[in-house]
Amino acid sequence: MKNLNLLLAGVFFCVAAVWTGLLVTAQVQLGSLGRAPAEEGGPLFPAREPGLAIQGRAVYLDLGCVACHTQQVRPAGQGSDIARGYGVRPSVARDYVLQPQVLLGQRRVGPDLANYGARAKSDAELAAFLAAPAAGVSHPPYAFLTAERSAALVAYLKSLRQDYSSPEAKLKQ
Amino acid sequence: MSQENRPARPSGRPPESGFARLSRTESGLRGPFLCFFASAVLWLVVASVLALVAAVKLHRPDFLGACELTTYGRVTAAARDTFVYGWGFNALFAVNFWLMAQLGRFEFRNGWLATLGGATWNLALTYGVVQIIRGELGGFALLDLPREVGPVLLLAFLLSALWSVVAYARRPGGQNFVSQWYIVGATFALPLVYLLAQLMVLWFPTVGTVQALAHAWFVQNLLFLWFGASALAAAYYFVPKILGRALGHYYLAPVGFWTLFLFAGLGAPAALLGAPIPIWLQSVGVVASVLGLVPVVVLAINFLSTLSVDGGWSRSWNSTTLRFVVVGIVSFLLFGLLTAVCSTRDLSATLAFTSFAEGQVQLLTYGAATMILFGASYFILPRLTGSLWPSSKLVHVHFWSAFLGLLIAVGAALVGGWQAGQQLATPAVSAAQVAAQSAPWALAGSLAALLLLIGHVAFALNAFGMILSSTTPTSDGRSD
Structure with a gap:
């Protein structure tokens, strides 16, 4: 050579x-791949993010939340994500087609957030948790967040949902 | 072996050190080498401080919690980027340069171009790291510098590193050694991979999870084909050189080289097992990762057969350079083995998203590449500065801090990751319980980060002491 x-x-x-x-x-x-209905004539999924959630996504990125949280639910047999309540079905590629940056993540110091919107607390409770987590909870306090940024982050977290049927992953009735 | 016959412990003044005059090949290298090397050491200390802060925040989330600039996500991204792009790249530029000049008898006459590349690289990286701390970070590890930094880094890489290819092209008499292939291959592959990854992830993002696949492919290539290949090039040079014997089973080396370059990138989807990408891609990743054992076996045969005869191991222990290099080789072999074994579906399902993968990466970037770079520094720096290492104690502090820090960091990440994986596989164990039981491992990670910082400060003090007391040797035409 x-x-x-x-x-x-x-x-x-x-x-x-x-x-x-x-x-x-x-x-x-x-x-x-694009948005598609689970069945002909049904609503298109994934849903578009509301404007405030788009701002919240920027806050999520700014703070580096992706270092500790994933956004993917693995199928049964490949981890216990569904049994742990992280999602109701496995994530599929179509779930991410509207995301400008796909934040699958690589480490779970905290819980998975792919379907967090479906199990989230109220806006006020979530904002209070982010500002001052309860003692013993392994989450940093983000007391420095302004009310606007906190509201945007809450809107983003609540927009994270994978609890709809898609052509590749239908929910069990 | 009697006490009298036992070789002296490393004094921090390696026997190969202390050349007062430089060969022609080395005299042209001195400026660019020291520029890259000094930058690398400064970045290493910065990265170590950031890594310590990140490690503490992992078990004390409220540490520096009042300040947005020091969120865990920002600090850990800054630590990772300063370590990889600051320390790793600068040090590899320097060592690759020196190796190619030595092996190819290359007289380097355009040092200012490489130095310009180095300055550009470091300025762009400084800007990028400041932006990360300010909150301008992306969502993909190692591609999280602001995207405008990417083209500048690419240009700086071409200015800095392509001299290695020039040195290979102009070598007289067609001398040819495996270290040269690894450096040329790494130097040629990385800009291609970086360019394609930048385009597919940051500039013209592909749709959906193809981004994640492109990112995994980039990281895999960066780790194996830049860090791995460059570190192996140095190991292939120093082991036979210092032991004074030919490399065992050298005829196998091309097999190791080509299989590493083929299977490394192909194994990328194994990092995404269970993710929403096509199943067939995941299967390809698993198969390629297992096939990645081929280069690991070749490397094991090459190095172990060279080290296992004529007291090679004990002689390595008594050479400062080889002591680091051998730790690096063993780390690389362990890394290759773990990568293959842990890519299987069952193990991956258990270990995914835990600290286990970070432990593996640390085994390569620190255990293999950084340790080999340290060893190379102890060999090269005395030749280029004409000085001895100022303090043998600092050399000992450096080795033992780095070695123990590596053992604790990787051990805590692997064992802690394994434990967390087992617990996460049991739905009855809550995430809070997993976090609580992982705390001791995170604490061990902080201790390791502290040890590494101590070792790196000792190394920096010694290295800068040596550079500042340099006799500025000049070429007398010595040719080696």
Whole structure:
């Protein structure tokens, strides 16, 4: 392997082949997904985020919440997410098609938030929790959040829902 | 072995140190090398302080909790980026440079271009880290610097690192060694991967979870093909060089090289088992991760067969450079083994989202790459500065703090992650209970972060003491 061109060509092949095999094919398979009804004529899901929730998403990112919270419910047999009440069905690719940044997350220091909106407390309770968590709860206090940013973050957290049927994951009746 | 015959313990003044004059290949390197190296050490200390703050916040969430600038998410992202892009990249630029110049007899005449690249890199990174602390961070680890920083880093990388490829192209007589392949491969692959990941995740985001897949592919390549490959290049150089013998089963090295480059990126979907991406992609990731054992076995044969004859292990222990390098090699082999074993569906389901994955990453970025970089520094710096390490005690403090810090950090992350995974698999155990029982492991993580900070400060004091007392040696035309 003394030839530089051959070495570079080989490395390029390795990178390009894997990129094509994984990412281009994934884009072909998932790239055209959009909102869809679970059944013909039904409402389209996922629902669009309200404006305040879009602002709240920015707060969620600013604070770095993604370091401790995931947003994905794994199927039964691949972890106990559904049994723990994190969701009512596994997350599917279509759930994320409207998200500008998909925040699946990598670590669960705190609970999963994919379907948090379906089990959330009231706005006031949630805002109070974020400002001053109860003693013994392993969550940092965000007392520095202004009322506007806190309200936006609460709106975002409550907008996180995966409790609807989609063509790939229908809810059990 | 009798006491009299036992080789002396490392005194912090490695026998290879103290050359007063430089070869032609080294004299052109001195400026850029020291620029990258000094930057790397400064970033290492900054990263260690941030990592300590993040580690404490993990078990004391209210620590520095009144200030928005120091949320756990921001501090941990800043610590990760300063460590990877600040310490890791700068140090690898420097060491890769030196290795390629040595192996290819390359006389480096355009040092100002590399130095310009280094300055650009560090300025862009400083801006990015400040922005992260101010709250401008993205949602993807290691791609969380503001997106406008990406193109600048790419340009700086090309200015800084591509000299390694030039050195390989211009080597006289076609000398060829496995370290050169790894450096050329890493230097060529990383800009491609970084460019594609930037485009697919930040500039023209792909739809939905394809972003997550692109991110996983980027991280996998960054870890294996930049950190892993560059560290292995140094290990392949220093082990036979210092032991004074040929590498065992050298003919297998090309197999290790090509299989690493092929399977590393392909294993990316294994990090997303159970995530909302197609099942077939997840299966490809698992298979590729298991096939990733092939390069690990080749590396094990190469290094263990070289170290296991003629007292290689004890000689390594008594060489400051090889002591670090051998810890790095063992860490890499453990990392490869863990990656393959833990990619299986059952284990992944249990260990996902716990600290276990962080422990694995730390085994590679710190245990393997950083330890090998430390070892390389102890070999190279005395040659380039013409000085001896100022304090042998600080060398000992550095090694033992880094080694014990590594053991505790990785041990706590792996064992704590395993325990948390078992508990999370049981729905009856609440998340609060899991967090409470993970607290001792988080505390151990803080202790490890403190030890690492102590070791890094000792290393920085010694390194800057050496650089500042440098005799500014000049070339006398010595050619080695």
